[in-house]
Amino acid sequence: MATIAVVGTGYVGLAAGACLAELGHRVSCSDVDGDKVRLLRAGKVDIIEPGLGELVRSGLANGRLRFLTTPTVTDADFVFLCVPTPMAADGGADLSAVTSVMRQIGDQLPPGCVVVNKSTVPVGTATMLSESLNGRVPVVSNPEFLREGSAVHDFLHPDRIVVGSDDLTAARRVAELYAALPAPVLVTSTASAELIKYAANSFLAVKLSYANAIAELCERLGADVADVVKGVGQDHRIGESFLRAGPGWGGSCLPKDTSALLRTASAAGQHFSLLEAAIATNVRQHSRVVAKIRGALGGELRGARICLLGLAFKAGTNDMRDSPALAVAATLAAEGAELTGYDPVVTADVPGLRVVDDPYEAVKDAGVIVLLTEWPEFRGLEWTAIRALAAGDVVVDARNHLDPTVVTAAGMRWWGIGCSRGVDTRDT
CATH class of the missing domain: 3.40.50.720 (NAD(P)-binding Rossmann-like Domain)
Incomplete structure (x- = not known):
């Protein structure tokens, strides 16, 4: 059982956090939206996503899932980045939320922690994040393939799990988080x-x-x-x-x-x-x-x-x-x-x-x-x-x-x- 900090509670972050808790991990999900956090602490989910509300309430009840307004990463084995990367003015991806989070938590990451990027980001982002951390902790790319309206099903019954890292040990650790899921794992x-x-x-x-x-x-x-x-x-x-x-x-x-x-x-x-x-x-x-x-x-x-x-x-x-x-x-x-x-x-x-x-x-x-x-x-x-x-x-x-x-x-x-x-x- 791993200790996981999920940053962001949109479709991806909330589904990932709730499902990882369902798989037996200890998960804290944080979001800057205080109103959303208060609703989630009460087990209320404001997005239409079959099964997600039930998983959130189950995770709260068994103590494996909690919601915060500030990321708590000092005891985390893994930090999942699940923040928005909307279209920028030039058509590329706006990475401001990703870089802002890393500035906020970078100095707090404990030795042995792995940063896992689930946000959809351009090629080279993991390298950029690793450089910003001076290589102190590994950064792994673990893209999501969740469809809105079936995110819970897609997370728990994936076609494949993709893990990208230049650190093979870190990649294997991330892959182990999904060991209970019957899906092929591509390490690249x-x-x-x-x-x-x-x-x-x-x-x-x-x-x-x-x-x-x-x-x-x-x-x-x-x-x-x-x-x-x-x-x-x-x-x-x-x-x-x-x-x-x-x-x-x-x-x-x-x-x-x-x-x-x-x-x-x-x-x-x-x-x-x-x-x-x-x-x-x-x-x-x-x-x-x-x-x-x-x-x-x-x-x-x-x-x-x-x-x-x-x-x-x-x-x-x-x-x-x-x-x-x-x-x-x-x-x-x-x-x-x-x-x-x-x-x-x-x-x-x-x-x-x-x-x-x-x-x-x-x-x-x-x-x-x-x-x-x-x-x-x-x-x-x-x-x-x-x-x-x-x-x-x-x-x-x-x-x-x-x-x-x-x-x-x-x-x-x-x-x-x-x-x-x-x-x-x-x-x-």
Whole structure:
């Protein structure tokens, strides 16, 4: 059983801390947000993450998990850095939180301690941190591969565990923390470990953009993207995951990580045109959804009343960071549309958008209804009632989530992504 200090209680830090405590380690999680710490001490988790609240409360009850406002590292065997690395103005990763934490705790690290970087950082960060510590304690790169909405499952049932260090003893010690998990462990250099995270996320972004490019081609040729990607994904060399057409990818990872990898490649003298194209395709997808909405309204958005179903970047989370729904909403609002939105877990105000707490309130007098997040509850809506409430009869399903036969049986028109229904190529 190890003593672990986790710095940061966002999605990664809180999931890592709670799961490491579940594995039997003594874990302290710290965060600068005092209000969040008070909630966590009471066993209250304010992010939507299945199983996480239960693990936090279990860890508090058995004494293996505690929450602090200041990192306590003087007795730590391992210090996990789980702080944000958002996109900087130049497109690279903003490492200010990482460097700030290291300035705060660097002199307090005890001999034999290992610094474990779980934050997503550019190649060379571990080396930089080690140099800032004058090599006094080893720095290990241990990237996370957690999906929002399934972070607990992903941590406890990983596809692989990546540990990067130039100190083999330190790498083995970190790997031992996960000994109870049935997953292969890849021990490599810090540079390779740091690049693995960016390479993995960027590949997923490329795959999603490819699916959306194929969806556009399906519309132009009269094919159905659902059948096309099913036929492609059943090839075991490709796989079905991340091949679903939609309004574009977003969230806390893919946008910033693709941008950071582009920046890294450019600094190394490489023109990463494939990744550039994937990002451009993603931006274009937002415009294609707006074009469908414009087409449903006869070409004019100004003054149109539009209902948006779903605001989170994907179902299963309340995270709206870089949500494609908000990108679409921003364009619609800029062109003068009047927007009303509903999301099962999002209640915060959104600029240019009135958020209500009932889907039937959201659809009242709407000239078009747009589904932007694939929440299961939307499939159970009473579409006959919606038809009576809405002013228009078109549902733009940007996730191909609804059953078209149910929608059309209610007297509405279903326009999906990547199929011949609802095609409008005037602005694409």
